[in-house]
Amino acid sequence: MGADIDGAIESRSSDGVWRFEVALWTLGPGRDTNAFQCLFGTGRGEVGTDRPFFARRGLPDDVSDPVREGSAFGDCEHSHTYATWAEVAAVDWDAPITDGPAWLWAGEWRSGEDGDLVLHDLAWVTPAINEAADDAFGGDFDSPAEWPPGGEVVLDGVVYRPVVLTARMFVSPDKENWVALWTAMRDLAAEHGDENVRLVAWFG
Structure with missing residues (x-):
């Protein structure tokens, strides 16, 4: 399966409706397969994580129309998932993501x-x-x-x-290619609230 990430950030307004905010491709995480394994449990990375944070949750039922349409662009999209900023902000980047020392x-x-x-x-x-x-x-x-x-x-x-792997080793909050995404979510959360901003992502 492919390991290119796509998706968007959404925000929820006071009427309870989720709206498209920004396309993920403009924020530039790129093809970071080890990070994809840590965060989403997908891709051809070499981490072998036992506990990805936001793996294959599917599309939210209340996803915005532009994001739903984008997620079904072709037949190769897979591993749809999402995470609110509240969940991302609560991640313990230094917790073990494997059950023992890394193999590779x-x-x-x-x-x-x-x-x-x-x-x-x-x-x-x-x-x-x-x-x-x-x-x-x-x-x-x-x-x-x-x-x-x-x-x-x-x-x-x-x-x-031997080393026990942590997410910080591959996708820390200040890792250069992820800073723009996390910053965009954090800024929107300051306006809408942590539970009212989410990343919706898929792969293909």
Whole structure:
């Protein structure tokens, strides 16, 4: 299935009717497949989240006519869903989104300013990391998720450890390509109320 996002932001006025506000394509999140998995549980990302936030809820029954028409433009649209600004604002971006260490990722730890190791970045697990784990732990390992408790691998001066993924690692509120969307929703919520602004999205 395709992994391009489409949709719109809607607001609900005092008469209870939802109205189209802005098309999602103008806000530019682009094809961010790992973020799509975290938020909506769809797309060909590499996160493997067990708990996407707003997965496949369908179209709201009271969706505005322009958004309903746009969501049925062709035969390839799928994974329709929605989320109010109140729900987005309540997301704990630092909560685990998987039930254990990531299979395809490792935490990349480097020395901080005080000399202590700090989590610097996520690293894609390469054959070299797996081979270093085999040497360190005396086995045949395919993933950091299989390393013994407390296990870590040092390769080219970098320390790699198993990592439990969080949404902030892929789609934080200040991630550049999502800022315009979240800002638009926040600004509209300041006018209409948090429960009266929502994102309606689908994929194709």
